[in-house]
Amino acid sequence: MSSISWRGAWAVAAGVSTVLIVGCASPTQQAPVEDRARTPVRPQSTAPAPVAVPEVPVKPLRGIENAGKPGYYTVRPGDTLIRIGLENGQSWKDLARWNGIDNANLIEVGEVVRVVPPNVDPTAVASRPVNSSRVESRPLDAKPAASASAAASGASASSSASASSPAGAASTAAPVTAAATPSDTASAAPTPAAPARETAAKDPDDNINWIWPAGGSVSSAFDDSRNKGISISGKAGDPVVAAADGRVVYAGSGLRGYGNLVIVKHNNTYLTAYAHNQTLLVKEDQVVKRGQRIAEMGSSDASRVQLHFEIRKQGKPIDPTRLLPPR
Structure with a gap:
């Protein structure tokens, strides 16, 4: 009985396997297929995505x-x-x-x-012109007042002369009458110009007692287009002195072409520059006196030992030999 049962079981199992194999192989029994819509695949770009840069406002130039x-x-x-x-x-x-x-x-x-x-x-x-004095913008009443007083004293002298003698009275009467004529008035009109020039020359800023900044001779003269000052020869270590009283507004080597440089401001109109020194003996904002030693002559930023000396009026270079005393 058990052998028949095992044989029957194997037979049943074999039949089931055959049915499954035939069923899978049958063209009418296809496995279900899911129909999905195809989504196109975009090729990946190798370029980086643009980055938004915030706009920075441009700062306007100063002044x-x-x-x-x-x-x-x-x-x-x-x-x-x-x-x-x-x-x-x-x-x-x-x-x-x-x-x-x-x-x-x-x-x-x-x-x-x-x-x-x-x-x-x-x-x-x-x-204001550079070669003119600053007092041109001020009333020029000093000299005319002096001229008026001189005229008054002259008139007083004439009157006293007329009082002393009748002949004197006759001689003074004619000039007084002539002074009132148009021809004499026209000829006298240009005369106030001379006192004005004298007053302009006496402007306080022009009243500087200059001295030579070094003892050597002038090796290069002033040339407004090529040489803004004069060159004074000497040997290394020779003293360089302040040409007038003033205040040091620069002492250093930050100006190309000047080497070790000292700049002294004397008033609102004049300053002086002393260039090519080997040693500086003063500091900025230091007050210096006329003749005070401020540097030692050298050849910094120059081909030979020399002192390049400038006088500037309202920033414009002028010939120092026009102001320095003759020697």
Whole structure:
């Protein structure tokens, strides 16, 4: 009985397997297929996605609104505050203060800086000729008053002469009548110009007692286009002295072409420059006296030992030999 059962079981199992195999092989019994819509595949781009850069507002150049106005200077390539100060007769520290410049080494080409003090009218400064005195803008009443007093004394002398003799009275009467004629008045009109020139020459800023800054001879003369001063020969270590009383507004080597340089400001009109020294003996803001030793002659930034000496009036170079005493 057990053997028949095992045989029957195997037979049943074999039949089931056959049915399954036939069923899978039957063309009418296909496995279900899911129909999905095909989504196109985009090729990946190797270029990075653009990054949005925030716009940074462009900062306007300092003082650009004052470009071209009197009393202002537009920075050019190669300029420094030291050079701008020298060219305009000012201390570089004053320029920095007037223009709110924190770092004097950071000025940009195209910036516009004020080169006259804030309490000075730039128009008045620009309209004043360099070779004229500053008193031209002031009333010139000193000499005319003196002329008037002289005329009064002359009239008094004439009246006393007329009182002393009748002949004198006759001789003085005619000049008085002649003075009232148009011809004499026209000839006398140009005479006030001479007192005006004398008063201009006595402007306080022009009243400087200059001395020679070194004892050597002049090796290079002044030339407005090529040599802004004079060169004085000597040997290394010779004393260089202040040409007049003043205040040191620069002492250093930051101005190309000048070597070790000292700049002394004497008043609102004049400053002097002493270049190519081997040693500087003064510091900025130091007050110096006429004849005080401020440096030792050398050849810094020069081909030979010499003192390059400049006198600048309102920032413009003038021939120092016109002001220095003859020797």
